[in-house]
Amino acid sequence: DTAVSQTPKYLVTQMGNDKSIKCEQNLGHDTMYWYKQDSKKFLKIMFSYNNKELIINETVPNRFSPKSPDKAHLNLHINSLELGDSAVYFCASSQFRQGDHTFGSGTRLTVV
């Protein structure tokens, strides 16, 4: 059983398009995150939801909009994609403030 699953694994799209990435966790965690890993492998928090409520919104362009329909799901919608959005996006989950994250396998987004 996959603990944190995200789809799609690969996403290639043209500049200006809108795309979504989906994430689901079956660990019973109450907090979910989106992290971005750039070409130099640097991992940085983007958003965090606790019990469907947004609790972290880092300095991310407002073209990025997360949505959490319930505790087990966190989706990321990106409007008007730009070349600089190309990266690997990781979903993760944990119990609130417990620290230990479980990560998904990532979505490699390539904007051409």
Added chain:
Amino acid sequence: GENVEQHPSTLSVQEGDSAVIKCTYSDSASNYFPWYKQELGKGPQLIIDIRSNVGEKKDQRIAVTLNKTAKHFSLHITETQPEDSAVYFCAASSRGSQGNLIFGKGTKLSVKP
């Protein structure tokens, strides 16, 4: 906010040797320090973690040490094997924060047979 520095950025060792990766953090309120291993094409996987009420923790060939006074923590891998080759990340988190992790920039470990 928290800042985590990690060194070295690359590390090459012979199979059977030990590997040490070091991290420093800036926020004295940080109290949770995990280490993640990331293999090619996969997500980061937790390999060991330590909380600030403990100075050292060991799990088979892997150990982590924490010096709260100096604000640094280290990962030690003994008897390295080729399958230990990966990118390793340290991170820090504070219970006073929203629970997100602040990561170091990673260390690419290569273990040569």
